[in-house]
Amino acid sequence: MSSSSFYLTLFLFSLFLLSINGQDLIYDTCKTSSQQDPNVKLQFCTTSLQAAPASHCANLKGLGMISIRLTRYNVTDTRCYIKQLLKNNTKKLDPYVKSCLDDCFELYSDAISGIKQAMESYNSKRFFDANVQISSVMDATTTCEDGFKQKKGIVSPLTKRNDATFQLSAIALSIMNIVQSSA
Helix, strand or coil: CCHHHHHHHHHHHHHHHHHHHHHHHHHHHHHHHHHHCCCCCHHHHHHHHHHCCCHHHCCHHHHHHHHHHHHHHHHHHHHHHHHHHHHHCCCCCCHHHHHHHHHHHHHHHHHHHHHHHHHHHHHCCCHHHHHHHHHHHHHHHHHHHHHHHCCCCCCCCCHHHHHHHHHHHHHHHHHHHHHHHHC
């Protein structure tokens, strides 16, 4: 075996071990989170974090930031989706649904700035502030979804997206709580 193939093998083995350790950290973190918070679903948590770039080589604090970023991406994408619904279906939309979508658009617009602030707060170890900011994102999803329930027979076109944002926010809060308690 040449020295270059030895080093290549050693490098690949190291990456494999990092991947296993990253998967273990993700699973263990999600398991703890799901046991401590009924809003965190183990499968959703592990799948979400494993799909994120760099999650397999992140430490616990890094997983916390990754979870906040995932929430940010979801909030941004949902806001864009709402904007498209409003733009493409203006004439077809029930006036009540349009009103709800307008409200949700505003809620998600505010949530984008809130999640950006949460990232800054988390990086600065101002966990209380980050907690408040992420909690406001969770409230926005609930308020958005509840708006559609105010009128009988109306079905929210955002239920899955609101639920995903809510769960991602819960994961971020739970990981942040673990980070705080392990510090």
